[in-house]
Amino acid sequence: MRNINMQGRWFLVAALILIFASCDDRFEEINTSPNDITDIPSEYLFANAVRQTFLSSTYIHFTFGGQYSHMYVGINDSRYIDSYFDHFTGAEYRYVFESFFHGPIRNINKVIQLTESGGMQENEVQHAMAQVIASVNFLRLADGYGSVPYQNGGYGQKDILYPEYDSVESIYIAMLEQLKTNLELLKNAQAQNAYPDADPLFFNDLSKWVRFTNSLRLRMAMRIRFVAPQLAETVIGECLTEPLIEENTQNAEIETQDSDIGEFQNPLYGSYNYWKWKMSELLVDQLKTTNDPRLEVFVAPNSNGEYIGIPNGLADSYFSEWDWAGTSNPSDNLVGRGAPIYFMSAAEIWLLQAEAALAGIIPGNANDYYQAGIRKAMEQWNVSQADTDEFLASALGTLAGTEEQQLEQICTQQWIAYLPETYEAWCNLRRTGYPKIDTRTAPVYEPGVSEGILPSRFRYPAIEANINQSNYLKAVEQQGPDEITTPLWWDVRD
Template sequence: MKKIKYSILLLLSILMLGIGACTKDFDKINTDPNKPSNAPATNLLAFSLQDFAANLWDSWGDIDEPESYSGQIAKIQYIDESRYQFRTGTVENMWTYLYRELKSLQVVINAAEASDNTDLQAVATTIQCYIWQVATDRWRDIPYSGALAADSGKLTPKYDKQEDIYPSLLNKLKATNDLFNNPSPSSNVGEGDLLFGGDVAKWQKFCNSIRLRMAIRISDVDPALAKSTIETIMGDLSKNPIIESNADNAFFNWAGAGTADILTDESWYTGLYLGSRLNNYAVSSNMIDTLKELDDPRLPVYANPVLEEKEQTVYRGSIIGLSGTSAPGGLSHYSFIGDFMQTIRQVIRPLCALQKLSLFWPKQPRRDGM
C-alpha cells in the first residue's frame, strides 16, 4: 500500500513540475515573432512612406479619381468615376490607407519625442502633415483633432472643418521647421528614410515647400494667413529653406523588379502594364486639345499617337464623363498615356518636384472651401 502511495505522490510531483515548466515560458512560446506588437520607429517610417506611395498614387487612388477630375485623364472603359460615380469599396480603401499611415506616423512621432530624437520627430511630422493635406483635399471635412486616439478609447472622433485643418497643419509645419533648426545631439532618422536616405536638410526643404503649397491653396480663402506664411518663408530662406533645384525633389524610388510586387514596382506600372489596365485610360480631350492649341512640345510626352492612324501621327483625347459603359470608336481611336510617363513611373513617384511646386502634381481637385 505504501508503495502505491509513494508512486502516486511521485507522479503528482512530476505533473506539478511539468505544469510549472509549461507555464514558465508560456507567453514567449505563444508569441509570433513575425507579428511584433512593437517595432522600431524607423521601420514604421519606412512602412508609412511605402504604403502611402503604393496605395494613394496607384491607378485607383490617383488616375480614377484625381486625374480624371482635374481633366488630365479620361476613362475609356468602366467610366464610372468620369461621371463622379464613386465605388464605395475604393473610397473606403483610400480612407483606410490614409489613416493607417497617419496612425503609424503618430507612433513614430511619439517614440521620437520620448527619446529626444528631434530629426526623426520632424521627418515623421513632415510626411504626416503632407498626408493630412492629401486627405482633406480629397474629402474636405475629416476626423482630424481626435482621429488618432482610438487606443485611448476615442472611437468616434468628430469631423473637423477644412478651414480649421489647414491653419493647424501650417502651425505644425512651422514648429517642425524649428525642430530641424535645433536638432538634438542624438538625432538619427535611421534606415527607414526611403525618401531622402537620411538627408535631413532635404527633409527640411520638403517641409517648407509643403508650407508654401498650403499657403498657395488657401490664398483665395484666407489671404492674410497665406501672405504671412509666404513672407515668413521667403523672407529668410536660411531658416526656412525650400526646394530650389531638381536635386532636392522628393522622389520615392522603386526597385522595379517587374513582378507586380507592391514592394518593388511602381503602382501605375503595376496596375496599368502588369495588371493589364492600360486600356481603361486615355489622355483627356481637355489635355490634348489644350496642348495642341499652345503647340506645346510636351504633347508626345504626355500622350501616344492613336493606333488607328498608321499613316500619320494623330493625337486624340477622350471626352470626360461620356454616357454609356465605354467611349465610342474603340480603344485604337484614342491616345493612351505616353510611354515616357509610364517608363519614369517604373522607378519613381514624384511626391514633390520643383517644377510642380504650385500644383504638386498629381493635382488634387479643388473643392469649395480651401
Template sequence: MKKLIYLITMVIAFSACTNDFEETNTNPYQISGESLKQDFNHVGAFYSSMLSQIFGNQVDHNLTNVTFAQHLATPTPFVGGVNNTTYYIRWNGYWAREYNNVMAPAKQVIDIAAADGYDVFVEWANLIRIVSMSRVTTYYGPILYTNYGSTESALYDSEETLYNAFFSDLDRIISVFSANTDYVGLNNFDASYGGDVSKWARYANSLRLQLAMRISKVAPDLAKAQGEKAMADPVGLIETNADNFNISLYGQKFHPAQICFEWGDTRMSATMESILIGYKDNRIAPFFDPVSDMSLVTDHPDWPYKGIRNGAELVAKDDRLSFSTIDVSFNDPAKVTKRKVMSADEVFFIKAEAALRGWAGAGDAQANYEAGVRASFELWGAGGVDAYLADNTSLPIDYNDPVATGAVNDFVNQITTTVAWDEAASNEIKLEKIITQKWIAAYTNEMEAWVDYRRTGYPKLPPVYQNSSNSDWGIIPDGEAIKRMPFVNSEREGNAAGVADATAKLGGPDEIGTRLWWDTGGPNF
C-alpha cells in the same frame, strides 16, 4: 535589405498586437526588441510603408483626382458608364487607405520614437501625417486630425482649424529639422532624400507655401503671413530638381502603368491632347506614346497623339484602347523608380502667383513663371523651352473623338491665353497662364491640379460630356465640375455624430457639389 525591412515590419506588426510578448517564451533565433533598436530599426521600419501609401490605387487616385483634373481618362465604361468619371460616386476609398496605412502607424511610431527621445523621427512621422492629411482634406473637407486617436472625441476638424494646425505643426517640424541637419539616424530608411534632414526641412517649408496658397482666397491674411514666412525662412524652398520630393516605388511598378498596360483602363485625356498639341509642347513625348493608327489623328498628323474626353460617352472598352497610352518607360520598374510629390516647378509657379498677390519675398512673377516652365522641361528631358516660352500665338486645339459619331464627346477649346508672358496683361490673364502651366507640370501628381482648378477656375477645362450626377450624391449643374467627395460610408455608419458635426462644419450638404472652405467661388483678385 528589403528582406530585413520586411522582417522588421512583420515583427513590429506582431508585437503591436501582443501586450505580453516579452513575457512569452522567446525564440533565440528571432529578432528581439533590443536588437531592433540597433541603428533605429525599431522605428525606421515604419516609414517606407507609410510613404508608399500616399498615392492611392486605381480607385483612390486614377478614377478620382486624376480624372477630375483631366490628365488621364478611361476607355472603360465601368458600371454601364455611370461612375466617378461621370460624377456618380461608385468608389471612395482614399479615406480608409490613409487612415489605416498612414495615420495609424504614424501614431504608433511617434509614441515609440518619443519614448526613446528620437525627436527627428517623431517629426518625420508628423510631417508624413501632414502630407497625407493635407491631401485627404482636398477630397472631403473637414477630417479627423487633431482628435485622431483620442478616446474622448471623434469629431472632425473644420478646415480652418485644420490648416491652422498644419501650420503650427510645421513650425515645430521645421525647427527640429533645422536644428538637426547633421543627424544620421534617417539614413538607412529614407529612400527620398537619403537621410538628408536639411532637404526634408526644405520640403516642409515648401509644403507650408503650398498650403498657404491653397487658402489664399478664403483667408488672405493668414495665407500671406504663412507664405511670406516660408519664403523668408533660411532653410529655403525646393527650387532645383535635385531637391524635389519624390517617393520611392520600392521596386514596384509605377501604378498608373499597371492600370494602363496590364488592365487597359487609362489613356491620355482629350484635354492633354488639346493643350499639349495646341501649345506645341515637347513634354508630350515623355508623357505619352503616339498612336500607331494614324487614322485617329487626321486633324493633327504631325502630332500623332489621341486622348479620351473625361466623362465621355463610352460603349465598349475596345473602341479606344488604341488611343495614346502613357509613355512606355513608365512600365519598366528599372526606369521609373519614384513618383514626385513636390517639384521645383510647382514652387516657382506658387511664387509667381504670390507675386501677383503682393506677398513679400515672392520676387518677379514673370521670372518665377518662366523658371517653373524651365524646371518642368528639365525634369522631363524635353527640348525647345526657349521657343515655347516665346510663343505668343499658339493656342490649345479643339477636340474630335474619331470613334464617336457626329459631335459626341467633341469639345471646343475655351483657353484664349498663349504661353508667352505678357507684362501688360491683367493679373487675371497672368494667373491663367501660371495655373495652366502648373497644371501641365503636375503630370503624375494631379491632386493639387484638381485643387487649383476648383480654387481658381483654371485651366479652362471642358465639362464632362456625360454628367450622371443625381440626388444620391448631389447634382452637379451642367457645365460645372465636381467639388468634393462625400464622407465615406464607414464613417457615416460608425461615427454618425462625427459626420453630422463635420457636415455642419462643411457649411453645406454632404454632397459632391458642396464647395470646400478654400473654394470660395469668388473672384481671384
C-alpha cells in the same frame, strides 16, 4: 542621380520593411523574452509609412485625381467617377478613406508616439520628420473629403474609436503652425539623429527635409490665399525667408525600379494594366496646340503615330462609338514599372511664386518666376535645352494680357507640371478655376449628380456615416451636405 550603392542599400531595407510590416498585425502572438524590445523600432515604421504615403495613394491618381483633373479617362467601372456619379460610395470612397487611416497614418502615428517627449524611443528629430509625413496624409484627406478626424484621427491604439471631425480651416491653421515648428527643429538638427538607413524620401539629407517642409507650407498658404488672405500672406512671407525646393535634385519623390518584383515597381504600373485608362482630350490638345515638347513625354502615340485624347464625361452612347483603340495611352514616364513617384517638384514651387508675385504678395517679377518654373518642368523630364528655349520663345513663354489672363497662364502650367501627381492638379484646379472645365450637358456628355459641374469633394464612405455617425453628422452640419458639389473651405472662386 544618386549612386547605385545607395539605391541598392535602400531596396534591401525596403524588403526588410515588407517583412516587418507583414508581421505587424501578429506581434502580440509571438512569444518574446521580457528583456527584449516589444515594439517595432521606429525606423521600420517610419520607412514603411513614407513609402505607403506615396505608393498606396496611387489609386487616387487615376480614379479620382486623374479623371477629375481631366488628364485621364477610364473605362468600365471607373467611368462612373468620370461621369460625376456618386453611387459607388461603398467601395471607392471607403477605399481611399481607409487606405490612409489603415496604412500610413496608422504607422506614422505610432512613430509619433514612440519618438515624442517621454516616448519609448524619444527623439525630437525623428518626431519632427514623422509629423511632416503625417501632415502630408491628413492634408490629402482634408483636401478630398473636407472635415476629417485630424487631432484624434488614426489613434485606435489609444482607444479613440470614434474620433471627432476637424474642419478644413482648423486643420490648415494647426498644420501650418505645426510645420513651422518642425521646420525650426529640422534646420538645426544633426543627421545622425534622424533616419540614416531608413529614409526612402531624401536619404537622410536634412537640408532637403527643410526645403520640403517649407515648400509644403507654401503650397498650403497658396491654397488658402483666396479665403484667408491675411494668414496666407503672412505664411508666404515666412516661407520666402527659408529654403524652398528650387532644383529638381531637391524634388520630393520616391524612386521605383523597372523590376519584376512588384514591391519595387511603381504601383501605377499594376493599376494601369488592370484599368487601362486613356489620355484626356483636354491635356493632349493643350500640349499639341501649344507645341509643348512634353507631349511625347506624357503621351504615347497611337498605332498611326498620332496623339489623340478622349473627352472626359462622354455619355454612354457617344462613348461606345469612340475609337478606343485609336486613343493615346499614357507613356511609360507616367505608368511604367520604373516611373518615379513625384509629390512635389521645383516647377510647382517656382510657379506658385509666379502666382504670388503676380498678386503682389511677394516682390519680384512674375514672368521671371513663371519662366523659371517652365524651365524646371522641362528639365524634370529631360526636355532638351533647345526645345525648352523654343517653347519659351513662343506666345506662351511670356506672361501677357490682363492679370486674370496671366493667372490662367500660370495655373495652366501648374496643372501640367503636377503630372504625375494628378490629385494635386485637381486640388489646384478647384482652387484657381484653371484650366477651365466646361459644364457638361446632355446628350453628348453625362451631367451626373452634379448637373455637369466639376466635383468639389469626395463623399464620406457609408461605413463611416454608420459607425461614427454622431461625429459624421456634426461634420455635415458644419460643412454642408455630404455631396460631391459641396465646396471645401478654401474653394471660393467660381
